[in-house]
Amino acid sequence: xxxxxxxxxAIENNIRLLEARKAQVQTKGxxxxxxxxxxxxxxxxxxxxxxxxxxxxxVLYPICDALHLIHGPIGCASYTWDxxxxxxxxxxxxxxxxxxxxxxxxxxxxxxxxxxxxxLELIAHYNPKAAFVYATCIVxxxxxxxxxxxxxxxxxxxxxxxxxxSEGFAGSKKDGYSAACHALDTLVGTGDxxxxxxxxxxxxxxxxxxxxxWVIKDYYERMxxxxxxTITGDGRVDDIRKAHGASLNVVQCSGSMKGLARxxxxxxxTPFMHVSYFGIxxxxxxxxxxxxxxxxxxxxxxxxxxxxxxxxRIMPELRKIRQDLQGKKAAIYTGGAFKxxxxxxxxxxxxxxxxxxxxxxxxxxxxxxxxxxxxxxTVILDDTNxxxxxxxxxxxxxxxxxxxxxxxxxxxxxxxxxCDHNHERKDCLAGFEGMLNFAREVHGSLCSPVWxxxxxxxxxxxxxxKQDIFKPKATYIPTNVVRPGETSGGGGETKFATxxxxxxxxxx
Amino acid sequence: xxxxxPAKSDHFTATRxxxxxxxxxxxxxxxxxxxxxxxxLHGSQGCATYIRRYLISHFREPMxxxxxxxxxxxxxxxxxxxxxxxxxxxxRSYEPAVIGIATTCLSETIGDDxxxxxxxxxxxxxxxxxxxxxxxxxxxxYSGSHFDGYMEAVFALAKTLAEKGQTQATLVNMxxxxxxxxxxxxxKDILSDFELDYVMLPDYSERMDGVSWDDYQRxxxxxxxxxxxxxxxxxxxxxxxxxxxxxxxxAGEYLASACDVENHRMDMPIxxxxxxxxxxxxxxLSGKATPRRHQMDRGRLVDSYVDGHKYCFGKRAILYGEExxxxxxxxxxxxxxxxxxxxxxxxxxxxxxxxxxxxxxxxSVATVMDGVDFEEITDAAMDMHADLIIGNSKGFKLSQKxxxxxxxxxxxxxxxxxxxxxxxxxxxxxxxxxxLIVNTLLDVKQRTSEVGYxxx
Ligand code: SF4
Ligand code: SF4
Numbered sequence: 003x004x005x006x007x008x009x010x011x012a013i014e015n016n017i018r019l020l021e022a023r024k025a026q027v028q029t030k031g032x033x034x035x036x037x038x039x040x041x042x043x044x045x046x047x048x049x050x051x052x053x054x055x056x057x058x059x060x061v062l063y064p065i066c067d068a069l070h071l072i073h074g075p076i077g078c079a080s081y082t083w084d085x086x087x088x089x090x091x092x093x094x095x096x097x098x099x100x101x102x103x104x105x106x107x108x109x110x111x112x113x114x115x116x117x118x119x120x121x122l123e124l125i126a127h128y129n130p131k132a133a134f135v136y137a138t139c140i141v142x143x144x145x146x147x148x149x150x151x152x153x154x155x156x157x158x159x160x161x162x163x164x165x166x167x168s169e170g171f172a173g174s175k176k177d178g179y180s181a182a183c184h185a186l187d188t189l190v191g192t193g194d195x196x197x198x199x200x201x202x203x204x205x206x207x208x209x210x211x212x213x214x215x216w217v218i219k220d221y222y223e224r225m226x227x228x229x230x231x232t233i234t235g236d237g238r239v240d241d242i243r244k245a246h247g248a249s250l251n252v253v254q255c256s257g258s259m260k261g262l263a264r265x266x267x268x269x270x271x272t273p274f275m276h277v278s279y280f281g282i283x284x285x286x287x288x289x290x291x292x293x294x295x296x297x298x299x300x301x302x303x304x305x306x307x308x309x310x311x312x313x314x315r316i317m318p319e320l321r322k323i324r325q326d327l328q329g330k331k332a333a334i335y336t337g338g339a340f341k342x343x344x345x346x347x348x349x350x351x352x353x354x355x356x357x358x359x360x361x362x363x364x365x366x367x368x369x370x371x372x373x374x375x376x377x378x379x380t381v382i383l384d385d386t387n388x389x390x391x392x393x394x395x396x397x398x399x400x401x402x403x404x405x406x407x408x409x410x411x412x413x414x415x416x417x418x419x420x421c422d423h424n425h426e427r428k429d430c431l432a433g434f435e436g437m438l439n440f441a442r443e444v445h446g447s448l449c450s451p452v453w454x455x456x457x458x459x460x461x462x463x464x465x466x467x468k469q470d471i472f473k474p475k476a477t478y479i480p481t482n483v484v485r486p487g488e489t490s491g492g493g494g495e496t497k498f499a500t501x502x503x504x505x506x507x508x509x510x
Numbered sequence: 511x512x513x514x515x516p517a518k519s520d521h522f523t524a525t526r527x528x529x530x531x532x533x534x535x536x537x538x539x540x541x542x543x544x545x546x547x548x549x550x551l552h553g554s555q556g557c558a559t560y561i562r563r564y565l566i567s568h569f570r571e572p573m574x575x576x577x578x579x580x581x582x583x584x585x586x587x588x589x590x591x592x593x594x595x596x597x598x599x600x601x602r603s604y605e606p607a608v609i610g611i612a613t614t615c616l617s618e619t620i621g622d623d624x625x626x627x628x629x630x631x632x633x634x635x636x637x638x639x640x641x642x643x644x645x646x647x648x649x650x651x652y653s654g655s656h657f658d659g660y661m662e663a664v665f666a667l668a669k670t671l672a673e674k675g676q677t678q679a680t681l682v683n684m685x686x687x688x689x690x691x692x693x694x695x696x697x698k699d700i701l702s703d704f705e706l707d708y709v710m711l712p713d714y715s716e717r718m719d720g721v722s723w724d725d726y727q728r729x730x731x732x733x734x735x736x737x738x739x740x741x742x743x744x745x746x747x748x749x750x751x752x753x754x755x756x757x758x759x760x761a762g763e764y765l766a767s768a769c770d771v772e773n774h775r776m777d778m779p780i781x782x783x784x785x786x787x788x789x790x791x792x793x794x795l796s797g798k799a800t801p802r803r804h805q806m807d808r809g810r811l812v813d814s815y816v817d818g819h820k821y822c823f824g825k826r827a828i829l830y831g832e833e834x835x836x837x838x839x840x841x842x843x844x845x846x847x848x849x850x851x852x853x854x855x856x857x858x859x860x861x862x863x864x865x866x867x868x869x870x871x872x873x874s875v876a877t878v879m880d881g882v883d884f885e886e887i888t889d890a891a892m893d894m895h896a897d898l899i900i901g902n903s904k905g906f907k908l909s910q911k912x913x914x915x916x917x918x919x920x921x922x923x924x925x926x927x928x929x930x931x932x933x934x935x936x937x938x939x940x941x942x943x944x945x946l947i948v949n950t951l952l953d954v955k956q957r958t959s960e961v962g963y964x965x966x
Contacts, residue, residue: 046550074615075652077561102523124522144619171580411572415726
């Protein structure tokens, strides 16, 4: 089905767009593309966004030898306790949830004393390399001078105690990213860089969900690069301190770490580039572009060899999966827009077409790029909500939703397959093996036999699709998830010359 | 690893791995038990999103919570404009019958005058189309936990909607507290078996444990209707499971004082003694003897107590969760010979200890801790030689550390399926818990034996 006749098969529904939301929804190809974004969420719309605090917390959370203390009432800390899939190869301190748990009297008389006491005790006990203190909404109101408390505690304990100005109401998740970058900026530049060589990088903006940073780091190291610090996946305070010693910042996820990259460029002249590690195309491009940056033939050669090997390893299985998925339609809703680009491409690799693409925090440039990437008829959404997602999933007759836990019930209730691509997931979806995991997850959900019982499908899909939904269509059953460092069990022979996706550069 | 074994004597000002959630979460859960109700948080966006995600992970159901989405301006100048816009937009997109409005720490701290705001909103917009009912619960999280927020919302629903009327002899208000959807379904069955009409406050048994849909539902079906809530004031009596509630009045007490509806306030019916008290109240209200099927349930429960008594006797258990819940569980464990060595809650009503002393024949065996977090529970549990931990899934690390099995009950359960379908209450719920507990003990016995008995 192409974009042209999507509306003719639309499933009728009674969901209306709010007037105030209309400018943030557009269909590719229908009018001059000019989507509104970077706005405060409309009051009363059930935005899928979180808050400034959430933005900061996501970014700094994986620094596993630091203490993370949330200054505020208990909820903000409770709901972020060990929910993320960011793993550590050593310390596990980041997985603890510390809160000042403000009580009524603190709200009336101020929470500074409690904060100071809490910090001193925790630092004495857990002996962290540094401490981050997050301001939540209420702290912005009761007027606690967090900076002063942090300075005092820092002087007393001898470790960096860094305030993160992340009052939830003071902007959006993006402002939280920038607060986190400012916090990191205070650490960078304080370590010894004398042993760092010229072929060195920092990995910025990967959070080691399901071990992804390890996968990426391994690629770069196999190319012959020195990885000075990973910010913040499996992050360590001392590595971050010497990040300015690296020759290049490789930044994933434009939103969260651009700020730090910019600051480092200004202060230390460290150049940066944007990459993405999702999908064969973007992953390969990242490695080549980094190699290009250094203009080093050996680096490039090793990158090419590695890409070829890795792609050959996963291709046979991807091809089988693609046979089952060809022609399916997917909706994508991500936090940052950058990831959406990669997902559109990754899905294309699998023969899946994108019908809806949106993000919580994209900017005009992001959305322009996203629209260019998508086919005509694709619905582009900024800061959407459950009702809109449900509406467009029905109208575009979408088969698969890629999003986070909050979006999952929408998919499932509508008999739509689902893939979790958020920070809470536990599986590695980055890199080449990640692509295979992604394909398997998408395949496993789309081809599951359970959908035949879905009342929604029974009612709507038979009439809109010329296929027997009661017959499970999976021709291929994969066996296991690939963990970092493992090889795929795919099997089957492949001729490299027949690869058409993402590997064209390699074939040369 | 940098996390050292904490010294037992350490006191921490900070809360470490909280054993509670925040008040608005409880309020949102309660509001979702009203038909056509959209929960609405007056405050910033983040709280609503976090709470949604937390509840969705437990119930695996859609959970739309609107928010007035405070920005800096609202935080400084007050949230009236945001509230009005937010309500108007919720009305436009959801066409709700009720909006359940809970405040957050933020709007409470800036002191938004909610009754006035809502009054002004109503007078501004009520004409020509009737507005949904607006029910407001004051839920600052700096006092209380999700349990208090839940009770507050239940109270607000009764207070806002119940109307005093001609007493209907067979009508009973059932106010169960924080329970699972399956518990609510079970209570409804029991009430029906006594041929009683009832108003369940709240009833999220369908919405939070729903069927697969054939069409998208903006507000998932199910829940107690506004008309039913109105009729609470004319019930012959209320049965309320509420032990430790410490603020203002409970919903049942309110209905008693404002509408003369007799309140039967009791512990959650877990275990035989507590469930007997519940059935006694039902017999009294209905004028009927306990139906045979429930007598049979009770009989089977007693029979199984006997069958499994040797596996339980002297075993040591750790309990944590909402205060009302742990009190009920402690009372049940005493019945089967399990020694509860530690009873802990993140809640702090000040009434936990006295109630434990009331329900346990020998409370001296138990350490009772309220207002604690998981690290304090862990510190206390280290040398207790427990055989069993009973509580929500957040105790998994405790269970790992002690190498003691965790029996998952209550809220939240984020690492297993079926949390909504656990029955905790009544003879049937007790039976389920009993079997689960005994089988967990048997599993340990089997797995730790070198012989590997297949016949125990
Ligand atoms: S600010 Fe209050 S209401 Fe919001 S999440 Fe934190 S504790 Fe809960
Ligand atoms: S109180 Fe503020 S910081 Fe905390 S979760 Fe809510 S919006 Fe975020």
